[in-house]
Amino acid sequence: MEFKRLSILGVGLLGGSIGLAVKKIASGGETVGYGHRTSTLESAIRLGAIDRSTTSAAEAVGGADLVVLCTPVGTFRSLLQEIAKSLRPGAIVTDVGSTKRSVVRFAEELLPGSVHFVGSHPMAGSEKRGVEFAKADLFNGALCIVTPTARTNPGALAKVENFWAELGMRTKRLSPDDHDRLICDVSHLPHAVAASLVAMQSDEALELAGKGFQDTTRVAAGDAGLWRDILKDNADSVRSSIARLRIQLDELEKRLDPKQAQALFDWLQAAADKRSRQ
């Protein structure tokens, strides 16, 4: 582990899991956790996810080699403002947010030139929330997207990639724009659609729901605050993804015509083949 002093801002499912994973692979370092609920911070210490805690973000980052923003996407701007002056020169800041354009922009605007920011999106988690669900192997085998820009320090980028790799992740570089556009299609849109599928149901229909419905809508149980932030922050991509989904629904509806049975089969078969390759 390259980083001796780690600061985790927000010790929920992701932040807590990072703490537990680091504890497993590193020795001699220290992990400081920040949060605004002391009960959460106490749980995080009890579970071994962090060594000590503070309810001041500025205090949490003092002297840190690596700071990981693990609070909801909507808090990143004010959090970066709060920590900007307390970061030591050479400190590296990254995050676990599900959108990347905004946090990269905020970091480039708000952090001093002596501090290096690298946007990250470790694609792990669940519809559960809270440090009680944190586990050291949450990231194992999953993908972490890092989103460097022309202004990203290459050394800091390599160190952040190495950090995620040490937690068991594969890493992939994408621009913040490409990240937000592509992740919208495979994550933000599925969430929006799952929530819409739930929202439209009558109690009468829900009583009949089976395993297919449960699978298709599982993500809709996720934390509303987190998802409000994500969908709001990535609103233009969400609109574009919904528009492209609507085109497929149009295609399907056209093929419901009795004369289009073969075309309906072909469309379903193509989707089944594509899904089976996943």
Added chain:
Amino acid sequence: MEFKRLSILGVGLLGGSIGLAVKKIASGGETVGYGHRTSTLESAIRLGAIDRSTTSAAEAVGGADLVVLCTPVGTFRSLLQEIAKSLRPGAIVTDVGSTKRSVVRFAEELLPGSVHFVGSHPMAGSEKRGVEFAKADLFNGALCIVTPTARTNPGALAKVENFWAELGMRTKRLSPDDHDRLICDVSHLPHAVAASLVAMQSDEALELAGKGFQDTTRVAAGDAGLWRDILKDNADSVRSSIARLRIQLDELEKRLDPKQAQALFDWLQAAADKRSRQ
């Protein structure tokens, strides 16, 4: 087991599982399987799902107390025509189709008055297909909807309900109309949406897909022929369900406006609460 002589028309995942379940609870009876592929029929005998087989549906139903149609929905009309004259007086016919209006109508048109039809939809299965995936406990704990009409024989209805109960299912009565409308919302629409979500993806985006996408689109890997039949047969319901889904997508899009953050949260929270109660 009330029925001594059982005829399973179509020995795939569902038909095979019925055979295995019956074998487990009944003794002294005989199960005859019909299919058009001898290799499937041989597998079904080898796996113990049926006692003997034939590639003639008319032959398969001769002398049967209970006939269960387990072929795709789109084949029911011709299958009923094929067996109508070979059924013994007093025989009971049911099915496992995912749509109910059409099969009930075909049965009432095509079967002689001496034969009793009761529509059934045992809500079990998976995206897998084939008798190799059949298992005796597939139906255990699941819901079976039966769809009597004014013309349904009450004694036959009770016997069919009892048959599914013996296989471990809860049963519920719905009219064919209500069945097709409600099941569309919780099953046919989720399939249509999952397939649309897969169809719209670029390879670039699919490379980044995680567990949420996998869950949301799992059903899209299902058999295209089966689903073509279902969606085609229930086209009016599918159109109505899609229209109501589009209204929720409109709602969501409205709430992507930065000024609507609270309304977006409320909408997501309501969906999360509703889903969590499932």
